C-alpha cells in the first residue's frame with residue numbers, strides 16, 4: 484500500500500485511483516438511486532443514506548447491510564486498514580454541484596480510520612487545523628472566518644477512487660468540502676501527481692457526487708439486550 488501513500492500530506496492519507504471500474508460505479512449509483520425515498524435524509528446542503536445502524540454513544544443497534552454494499556465493504560476491508568476489525572457502517576452522501584460539508588471531525592463513535600469511495604464527480608476534500616486553546620474565546624463569527632487561516636492541505640478525490648484518512652489526519656485535523664462548482668487545480672493539492680484528471684487542466688467543474696463512507700463502529704448493541712433477554 485505504500486505506493487498509495489500521499490507523501491505531501493501529514494500522516495496519513497492513502498489515495499487509490501480507479502479502485503472500481505466504470506461499470507461498478509454505475510452499479511453502485513444504480514443501487515443508491517433505487518433506495519426507497521424514506522431511506523434518504525435531506526439536509527440543507529446535501530442528502531444522505533445511513534446503512535448499518537445509527538452510531539450512538541451507548542452503542543449502535545446494528546441493521547443488516549444489503550449485499551450490493553457488503554461486497555465493497557469487504558474489498559475495502561481486505562486492504563487491512565481497519566486492523567482486525569471489519570467495517571460495519573456506510574454513510575452515503577450525495578452532493579449536487581455547489582454543495583459541500585462544513586469542516587468537522589468525525590469523532591469518537593468510529594474506529595479512527597475512514598475510507599471513502601467517490602462516484603460520479605470529483606471533489607476536493609480540504610483539511611483544517613483545530614482551533615488552538617488561545618482561540619477558544621473567539622465568538623462564532625471569528626471562528627468561521629478563521630477557516631482560511633487554518634487551511635492545511637487538500638486532496639483531490641476522483642470518481643471511482645478510494646481514500647483512507649488515518650492517524651493525525653483523522654484524529655487531529657478537521658475536514659470539509661467547500662460549496663463550489665469549480666475547483667482550481669494547483670500544486671497545493673497534496674495528491675495532484677496521483678490524479679490523471681488533474682494533469683494539464685487549470686480547473687475542474689463539479690457534477691453530482693455520491694460518496695460511500697465506509698467505517699467501523701466499535702460499540703454495537705445486540706438487539707436482544709434492548710429487551711433485557713439473555
Ligand SMILES: O=C(O)CCC(=O)C(=O)O
Pocket residue numbers: 574576584589599608658694696
Ligand atoms: O463525502 C465525503 O467525502 C466526506 C463525507 C464526510 O466527511 C462525512 O460524512 O463525515
Ligand SMILES: [Fe+2]
Pocket residue numbers: 587588589658
Ligand atoms: Fe466527515
